[in-house]
Amino acid sequence: MEDLNNLRSELRMPEEPAELRTRTRSLIEQSPCEGRSVIRDGEFLAAPLWEEWSEALTGCGMDYDDFVEVARGYADEVRLWVVGERVWEHCASGLAGRAARRVPGGCGERAELAGAGVSR
Structure with a gap:
């Protein structure tokens, strides 16, 4: 659990991508099927968050x-x-928590090394 909390604390809250939200909302209003498809694809939001959290x-x-x-x-x-x-x-912190719970591995060792002042 401590490892999860350590990772979540590293996933800082980025500034809201307001322009991205506005464009995507406009797309939903103009073409609901296309807008839902963009959201379901996930990449429209994953890409800018990856820059912050990678x-x-x-x-x-x-x-x-x-x-x-x-x-x-x-x-x-x-x-x-x-x-x-x-x-x-709410959106960003929920996504950060979801990502932290789904890391495939290595986080425990990384957190232990960081706590000991050692880096890989």
Whole structure:
């Protein structure tokens, strides 16, 4: 559990990508099927978040494709953020927690090494 908390603390809350949200919401309003498809694909939000979180996640064994899969699994909550029914902090922290719970491995060792002042 401590390892999970260590990783979550490394996944800092990025600034809300308001322009991305506005564009995606407009797409949903203009073409609901296409908008839902973009959200279900997950990459529209995974890409900018990966820029912020990649170092922490790759250090725990999660690559970009894994992270996109996590974002796809969180699509319903992401849609609620896009349409204004969830605040960014709820969406981003939920996605961070989901990613932290799904790291494929190595995080425990990494957290122990960091706690001992050792890096890989």
